[in-house]
Amino acid sequence: MLESSRLDETTMEPITSSLLALIYADRVEKAGHWCRILLDEAISRRAPSWQAMLTAIDAEIALRRERCRGPSAAPTPRCRSSPRPAGACGWRCRCPACSSR
Numbered sequence: 001m002l003e004s005s006r007l008d009e010t011t012m013e014p015i016t017s018s019l020l021a022l023i024y025a026d027r028v029e030k031a032g033h034w035c036r037i038l039l040d041e042a043i044s045r046r047a048p049s050w051q052a053m054l055t056a057i058d059a060e061i062a063l064r065r066e067r068c069r070g071p072s073a074a075p076t077p078r079c080r081s082s083p084r085p086a087g088a089c090g091w092r093c094r095c096p097a098c099s100s101r
Helices: 012-024 028-044 048-064
Strands: none
Touching: 012 028, 012 048, 028 048
8 A cells, every 4th residue: 555655635544544554563663664755755745734644643653662761762853843842751742751740
């Protein structure tokens, strides 16, 4: 699905479903690879709603990679653009370290 589809109005839903299926099947690295490719395409096509959806999926991938482990985790540029203040772990997320504050 991901290899043969280009982002458009009719493919966005199946693409996001495919990415989430990869995440939930613990194929996070593959999901991350495709999410980065698709997010770059959404950015180059200046499609803010697609960017938002793919950025949310990218955040889920980051959490699944367990990058949000504590104070040593550095926020990504996408996280720094969030209006929400950084939590205990340095990310703008709802991980256990941030939620306990």
